[in-house]
Amino acid sequence: MKASIIITGSEILTGLRQDALIQPMASWMTSRGISMDEVRVIGDSPERLVKTVRDLAQANGLIIVTGGLGLTPDDTTHRAVETLAASGDARLYPEIDNPVGSARGIDLRFDHGTRVVFLPGVPREAHAMFGILARELNESAPKTVEVTVFGLREVEIARRLGDLAAACGFLPRDMEVALIVPKTIEQDVRRILGPHALEQENLNASVAALLKRRGLTLATAESCTGGLIAHIVTQLSGSSEYFMGSVVSYSNEIKIRVLKVPEEIISRHGAVSHQTAAAMLKGVLDLTGADVGVATTGIAGPTGGSDEKPVGTVWIAAGRKEDHAVKDFRFRFDRQGNKMAFAKTALFLLRTYLHDTDIRSH
Amino acid sequence: MKASIIITGSEILTGLRQDALIQPMASWMTSRGISMDEVRVIGDSPERLVKTVRDLAQANGLIIVTGGLGLTPDDTTHRAVETLAASGDARLYPEIDNPVGSARGIDLRFDHGTRVVFLPGVPREAHAMFGILARELNESAPKTVEVTVFGLREVEIARRLGDLAAACGFLPRDMEVALIVPKTIEQDVRRILGPHALEQENLNASVAALLKRRGLTLATAESCTGGLIAHIVTQLSGSSEYFMGSVVSYSNEIKIRVLKVPEEIISRHGAVSHQTAAAMLKGVLDLTGADVGVATTGIAGPTGGSDEKPVGTVWIAAGRKEDHAVKDFRFRFDRQGNKMAFAKTALFLLRTYLHDTDIRSH
Structure with missing residues (x-):
């Protein structure tokens, strides 16, 4: 029709x-x-x-x-x-x-x-x-379900799904893609897309469900994302159950004064570094007492990049004080796009950390 | 045509x-x-x-x-x-x-x-x-300029502009309205709309211009806005010149522990109160050393409201430690809409404060 x-x-x-x-x-x-x-x-x-x-x-x-x-x-x-x-x-x-x-x-x-x-x-x-x-x-059409995907573009999703792609509707929204999938092939689609296929309707809700199920509290330490992760987390009603708060440490002074990032880490490795991200994570967990956290430090652009650390570079730390992942990524969006990519990737890294570990509230 | x-x-x-x-x-x-x-x-x-x-x-x-x-x-x-x-x-x-x-x-x-x-x-x-x-x-049409308006809906802008409204284009975006105005009537439009007509292309840029011109630094203390004000401020390239950072004190624990809001203020007046907003502002200015700040505490909903403080209620403090405005507002949007209205109103209150005072960097 x-x-x-x-x-x-x-x-x-x-x-x-x-x-x-x-x-x-x-x-x-x-x-x-x-x-x-x-x-x-x-x-x-x-x-x-x-x-x-x-x-x-x-x-x-x-x-x-x-x-x-x-x-x-x-x-x-x-x-x-x-x-x-x-x-x-x-x-x-x-x-x-x-x-x-x-x-x-x-x-x-x-x-x-x-x-x-x-x-x-x-x-x-x-x-x-x-x-x-x-x-x-x-009632006259096949039953469908929504499978939301993060970390793959539409063309890449379509490539991986092969023949199955034609049966799916694609609804991109805020760097995630909601696939409308016939119920009969949902498991195939989830198997092919692996960890990119989210449990809940979006990344934020997927992280929320994991935190709530395990009774864990969350805090964020944000430099380049400027509060966007906290903003996304608090868009969800009920987030006060697990979200304690955030320190947006836009200036180095706040990183040092509030998050207790050692000055020598910043002077030796730079504010945008593996070491600073890890220290920011430790700092916000110490300050807030939250169980898990994410920390971001990077260059959203358009200025501030260098050959070694170009615009779009970000270091993200996710997990607990004693045990966490720190990874760097590089995106090529404009300032607003980079901020959103940094924030979503931080939530995705936290989700991966929670999947890979079995930590629960103590 | x-x-x-x-x-x-x-x-x-x-x-x-x-x-x-x-x-x-x-x-x-x-x-x-x-x-x-x-x-x-x-x-x-x-x-x-x-x-x-x-x-x-x-x-x-x-x-x-x-x-x-x-x-x-x-x-x-x-x-x-x-x-x-x-x-x-x-x-x-x-x-x-x-x-x-x-x-x-x-x-x-x-x-x-x-x-x-x-x-x-x-x-x-x-x-x-x-x-x-x-x-x-x-070249064959009258020259126009953009006048961005905050705090009035389209119908109210049109009512106030009377006959002039027909000559204007309306472009609503994120709770602001960009009016496309023939250059010949710009001054009339600005006079009629008074403080609602912004100096710059949006509220964020208007606040930024005022802060930069006076050499002032900014910090935010956010409860109900959950980091959204910091996110908006840092969407602007160059915001690191004046924006130091934010404490998103979503839980009362963070309000008390990080922002040093006295426990008895929260127990006597509630976390959503004039007194808590003022104490949060003082706390974040003490912590960060910023010149001016904004603080928000309210109920974005859909849950958490009461007869006395219904969903959509917010207290906002803006200014310096020694001298600031604290005002309450009530909005009737959904959770996301209320958060955005709270955040934009906080920036508007800060702009009003900066217009009404002549503080400069010391």
């Missing part, structure tokens, strides 16, 4: 608001074997909407329309639906429930088979109602 | 990648008085592209096409352009420079006046080349 999406309303078209619906809906359809044909963003005109629906109904079995669906009978969508239903070649089916708002969805079916579903433009409502529609469409 | 955008390529259409071009291009055109007619996202087919261009060329004076522009003559766009140019009613103009990549842009003009510009799909390249095109279009 082919499907298209129509986004109505002037907010997206005039650039007042960023679209938040195309990607999740298109990715979901692609992963279900529904072939995306076209997306159109149009203004607030009932005539234009009627014309666009008719245009796309020729080649598509499913059309999702979002926006223009208010509570009054004279809004754009209701007027367009009235015109379409009155023309004799389409019928209205029961409305679609809106579990999070008041405007209900409209289900119009052309006699030639095309189904047109009208949802509100509010992303939260559209997502919830698309979920209801998806469950219904799912 | 009317304009439309065509996004080609299967990545956006199948949901593999989120579109990053529609909003900035549409917003720019709207702010220049160019009326956005339609956006279409189509797959990688030269025939489809030709049909879509011809379809939209009927009503539009300008069509921007992105994607499908590789270096080989057999890619989607080159094949489509060849077909269009060969049909006798359109001519090729000189190519458009690509300052950040190798694929050059194509400029095709129909005899009936419609101009079709083909840009690469890589957002960085498309943005740079759209900038060149924008400068050229600008």
Whole structure:
């Protein structure tokens, strides 16, 4: 089956608001074997909407329309639906429930088979109602699960999965990739991708689950990531159960004064070094009393790099005082991208450490 | 003039990648008085592209096409352009420079006046080349400037601006709104919006400029914001000039142990209180030796609220040890939204403090 999406309303078209619906809906359809044909963003005109629906109904079995669906009978969508239903070649089916708002969805079916579903433009409502529609469409489609991957780009995931890749939907988000995978091949996909396939819906939740299961507390010592790891960790509700806090030691003075990194380590090896990362880890664990920690020191750029330690270089320490991993990495993103890559890699290194050891709360 | 955008390529259409071009291009055109007619996202087919261009060329004076522009003559766009140019009613103009990549842009003009510009799909390249095109279009349009606003929603900005609002483009980003304003009314807009109109391109840069000009250093003490303020501050290259670091005191233990918040303040007034915010500020300034700081303590939610201190409540302290502002706010976003609102409001409070006082480095 082919499907298209129509986004109505002037907010997206005039650039007042960023679209938040195309990607999740298109990715979901692609992963279900529904072939995306076209997306159109149009203004607030009932005539234009009627014309666009008719245009796309020729080649598509499913059309999702979002926006223009208010509570009054004279809004754009209701007027367009009235015109379409009155023309004799389409019928209205029961409305679609809106579990999070008041405007209900409209289900119009052309006699030639095309189904047109009208949802509100509010992303939260559209997502919830698309979920209801998806469950219904799912009953005739294979069951799928989400497998989130870290540390491999989409092309590399596709290469490793080989023939299996065609059955998967790819949803990249914040340096992780959510794969939508038919349930029947989930174990194959996990086996092929090994440690890159995460247990939970994302890296942060995977680390959280490990820490909570083992009753461990966490602290971070952050130089180049500037608080981003702590920010990511605390995006999760319930993180106060295991997250004690962080020292963002952006200046060397704070590394020395607060984290007690010996001055000679910095002067001998540099602030961006294996030794400084390890000393920062020890310092934050001593200071906070947390069970495990991560520490980062690197060069996010665009300035501050050298031949020996170019922009994108980072040292990360993860684990306990007495027993931890320290590794260096090199990324080639811009400043913001490098910070995010450093932070996510630190969480991934902590996850690997927790998998490889069996430490628990004492 | 009317304009439309065509996004080609299967990545956006199948949901593999989120579109990053529609909003900035549409917003720019709207702010220049160019009326956005339609956006279409189509797959990688030269025939489809030709049909879509011809379809939209009927009503539009300008069509921007992105994607499908590789270096080989057999890619989607080159094949489509060849077909269009060969049909006798359109001519090729000189190519458009690509300052950040190798694929050059194509400029095709129909005899009936419609101009079709083909840009690469890589957002960085498309943005740079759209900038060149924008400068050229600008010569016939009124000169504009960007005025970034914090602390007012779009509807409230529009209400305050009254008739002037129609001349402005609105670009909301991360709880700030960039207004694209004709240069001739910039001073009126700034006067009406008062302290909400920022000096620099965003709140972060506005605070940075004030700190640098006065030679002041900054530290943050963050509970509910979980490191987000430090993360925002360090997104800016050059922040190491003034940013010393942060203590993310997520647990009360860290507030007491590292920031030296007296235990009786927490037990008497609660961790989320005027007194704790002020004590955290004093603590981080003592610990780091920074000139000024901000401290946040609040409830991001969804759990942890009470009748007296509901979810979304935050106390923020900003300034110096001897002289600072402490204010409470209440937001109604979700956890992530509340964290961002807390962090941005803290920076806004610091900016107000710096404007209201004349402190400089001693």
